[in-house]
Amino acid sequence: MYFYQDPEFGERMITLMAALVLVLQIAMVGQRYLVTNIRVFAAQSFLLAGIATTIAYFNKAPHIYFAAALTFVVKVVFLPWFMERLVAKVEIRQEIEPLINVPLSVLISGCLTIVGYVVAESFYHPEAGITAATLGHNTLAVAIALFLIGFFMMINRRKAVTQVLALLSLENGLFLAAISLTYGMPLIVELGVFFDLLVATMVLGILVYRIRETFDSMDVSKLRRLRG
């Protein structure tokens, strides 16, 4: 048997890629430049597509290939391109100004990762002897960590574009959880999620443009001025 048919090899690759996804998420918290942040998101999505392909290959689940291809097209190619264009168009400052300073944010993300692991631990029942349960163990922890860090990033950032980015990385966590636990949701659900994401980003993009037009800034905290 070749090594690329060995399920253990597949499992190790998935765990490794999941760990890299987590590293990229923390890098996103630590990175100040907006364009780099978008590219890190693209790299993270690319790894997610890789995880989906690996799962599809080793578990003989061809419909996951479709989800992987969709992830690649939408999250690796289209959304980063769209957002970089948006950033260039609204001519904003390239630096993200988080509310909490970077070293502390990174430390908080580390703590959130531990929370993710502690939560995932309670779902782990190796005595049940189902391979899916043991496979999902690591990736579920990473997915919960991605989810929590995504929430934290949304709270921590002021500008609309960066919040959209945080939302997208949060959605990456959801995708990872779904694909690693259930080997993919039904195709119609996947399609719905992707369409939702696409439309949400487009709408937010237009909204960002409008906010910028009206307030000369993308700082969402300025929206409070609308109160009568």
Added chain:
Amino acid sequence: MTSILLSAALQLLFVLMLAPLVSGVIKTLKARLQMRLGPGIFQPYRDLYKLLRKGMVIPETASWIFSAAPLVVFSTATLVGLMIPMISAEAPLSLFGGVLAVVYLLGLGRFFLALGGLDTGSSFGGLGSSREMTISALAEPAMMLAIFTVALSANSTNLSEVARSAIGQSWRFLAPSQMLAFAALFVVLIAETGRIPVDNPATHLELTMIHEAMILEYSGPYLALIEWGAWIKQLILMTLLINSFYPFGLSTDLSPAGVAVGLGSYLLKLVLLSSLIVLVETTNAKMRLFRVPELLAVAFILGALALISTFLF
């Protein structure tokens, strides 16, 4: 007994001779990547030869610490060079101490270098020393966490033991904890050897310099010893990174064939790691000094996650 002495002598020679070459290779690779011709890979040897023949200017305000610092830096680095496995998993002095001794002997060298920078009372030296200490204080926790990760999976802090156990587990280098620890230790390597996102090794005409500011008052043979010590330290950190995470080809005995394979794969891995360093140096701009703690905080978190994930995965 004689075989230990022989291997110690060989490794000593190897460490002393290879360290300048690695530095030269990194410089040349970097120049080529930036479409420059570069000085050639043997330039560090020429620099050493030139510096060792020159006279010295010792500042009037300097005390004995100024003269002691280069000797301490050079001798601790050389001693540590004998304590880590390079070509063979058996390091000549591995019984004298494990990875903790390695880290803190290098720390002793750094301490004396900082004292030497302060000793002359020049403002640049003090500035360099204070910066060096700030950065190393932040890099040390990240380094220790990454090293504990490796030590935990080998159940030993002895580096020869670590290398042997890493050879035994063929898939271990793919484990997430190892990757995270590698990333953390790589950032520490960049910070400790004064490479680009943290410090610029190519200049001593910048207000942001760190290492160069400390050794600004040194000249002649003392400068040669400090530079040589710094190159050896760089080689040691690179070897630590290579042999505890990717020990392919490392020979477990001292047979000629095993040593030849070990030497070949070791040099290949050194070139690969050098290329990675060059790539990072060329694609990044130097960070503002106040941003460096952010980078090291990321390294610290990576190290902490690596340590945690050895228990969980």
